[in-house]
Amino acid sequence: MRVPLLDLREQLKPLRDEIVREVTEVIDSTSYVMGDKVEAFERDVSAYCQTRHSIGVTSGTDALLASLMGLGIGPGDSVLTTPYTFIATLGCILRLGARPVFVDIDPVSFNIDPDKIEQFFEDEAGAQKVKAIIPVHLYGQCADMTKIMALAKRYGVAVVEDAAQAIGASCPMEENGVLTWKRAGSMGDTGCFSFFPSKNLGGIGDGGMIVVNDDELAKKIKIIRVHGGEPKYHHAVIGGNFRLDPIQAVALKVKLPHLPDWHKARRENAKVYNRLFEQTGLVASGKIKLPVAVYADAAAQIDTTPDYHIYNQYIIRAEERDQLRDYLLKAEIGSEIYYPIPLHKQKCMEPQYNALSMPEAEKAAAETLALPIYPELTDEMLTHVVTTITEFYRQ
Numbered sequence: 001m002r003v004p005l006l007d008l009r010e011q012l013k014p015l016r017d018e019i020v021r022e023v024t025e026v027i028d029s030t031s032y033v034m035g036d037k038v039e040a041f042e043r044d045v046s047a048y049c050q051t052r053h054s055i056g057v058t059s060g061t062d063a064l065l066a067s068l069m070g071l072g073i074g075p076g077d078s079v080l081t082t083p084y085t086f087i088a089t090l091g092c093i094l095r096l097g098a099r100p101v102f103v104d105i106d107p108v109s110f111n112i113d114p115d116k117i118e119q120f121f122e123d124e125a126g127a128q129k130v131k132a133i134i135p136v137h138l139y140g141q142c143a144d145m146t147k148i149m150a151l152a153k154r155y156g157v158a159v160v161e162d163a164a165q166a167i168g169a170s171c172p173m174e175e176n177g178v179l180t181w182k183r184a185g186s187m188g189d190t191g192c193f194s195f196f197p198s199k200n201l202g203g204i205g206d207g208g209m210i211v212v213n214d215d216e217l218a219k220k221i222k223i224i225r226v227h228g229g230e231p232k233y234h235h236a237v238i239g240g241n242f243r244l245d246p247i248q249a250v251a252l253k254v255k256l257p258h259l260p261d262w263h264k265a266r267r268e269n270a271k272v273y274n275r276l277f278e279q280t281g282l283v284a285s286g287k288i289k290l291p292v293a294v295y296a297d298a299a300a301q302i303d304t305t306p307d308y309h310i311y312n313q314y315i316i317r318a319e320e321r322d323q324l325r326d327y328l329l330k331a332e333i334g335s336e337i338y339y340p341i342p343l344h345k346q347k348c349m350e351p352q353y354n355a356l357s358m359p360e361a362e363k364a365a366a367e368t369l370a371l372p373i374y375p376e377l378t379d380e381m382l383t384h385v386v387t388t389i390t391e392f393y394r395q
């Protein structure tokens with residue numbers, strides 16, 4: 001049985017006619033840049049993410065770049081982030097001439113470790129002009145935003161949430177001693193989403209969104225989105241062409257209402273995997289480790305939302321990971337390593353970064369494997385994945 005890592009065909013089937021109708025309408029309108037269609041989708045995202053403003057942009061990468069530009073980050077500034085994320089997070093910092101400061105991850109959630117951020121501020125921040133923190137909500141689960149926002153406030157730095165993998169994920173936030181759920185992207189100064197087709201909400205091409213609560217910052221970023229032109233052809237600041245295409249906006253608007261159901265299906269798949277893997281004995285023997293939904297305890301306290309992990313990826317740690325991956329490949333089961341090389345070890349980084357030691361990120365890069373988790377997987381497919389992995393360790 002073939003089990004691809006991701007198959008978008010099944011998801012498309014019931015929505016195809018509506019998407020084709022909407023896209024055709026855009027084509028026939030000859031209104032191809034920005035306009036009502038983009039604004040309508042932005043309003044839907046604001047409602048879903050519980051933010052005052054949404055700004056449609058070209059991609060998740062440009063959402064990060066335009067956010068940092070809006071916050072005035074540039075040469076001489078430092079930006080704190082995780083070394084265990086997609087390159088886009090780092091690329092935006094470097095392209096603006098700012099310096100990345102890497103803080104290692106928490107090995108359970110794979111997200112940036114807030115205690116290590118605190119340690120950095122106490123020990124080393126004095127020498128650097130830290131302007132912002134970019135926490136990444138990796139695999140569909142938010143970083144510890146209660147602690148991160150408290151530190152940001154204490155040290156007067158901005159927070160740009162890289163929520164590319166976490167649209168719609170809920171995060172428990174403690175404010176004045178009260179625990180409430182907040183949506184990914186709505187807690188920092190800006191939140192950045194990607195509509196790359198493999199994300200939980202994927203377009204029919206590239207796209208992204210910045211969500212913002214502050215009116216002034218939203219206004220700035222909207223100007224940056226159109227080359228800094230305000231009014232048109234008058235440029236007080238430099239921006240870029242960061243506009244979301246209306247063809248993407250209409251396709252995404254059709255898909256957005258289905259997102260809660262897709263999150264639910266991914267969560268159910270994760271439950272099935274967890275149960276089946278427990279039964280194999282692979283967990284007890286330490287051959288594999290299952291992903292941990294770290295906010296389950298908070299969920300028990302606050303109730304109401306199960307979306308504290310939206311499983312953009314289902315990640316196990318596996319012994320003999322690379323051999324397991326080859327075995328799965330031969331069995332026509334898709335898997336992927338997100339990410340095989342932590343960012344401080346990348347060739348594009350200067351030698352002093354390569355020399356850094358980020359033990360948890362390095363360990364994660366050597367051990368993790370993403371298994372198929374997309375909503376339309378059948379129980380037979382999930383069982384087949386687990387059976388094949390069990391076979392590998394029995395050889």
Ligand SMILES: *Cc1c(COP(=O)(O)O)cnc(C)c1O
Binds near residue numbers: 085165
């Ligand atoms: C996908 C992704 C991005 C970039 O999004 P694009 O739309 O592909 O530019 C940034 N950060 C993370 C963590 C991502 O997963």
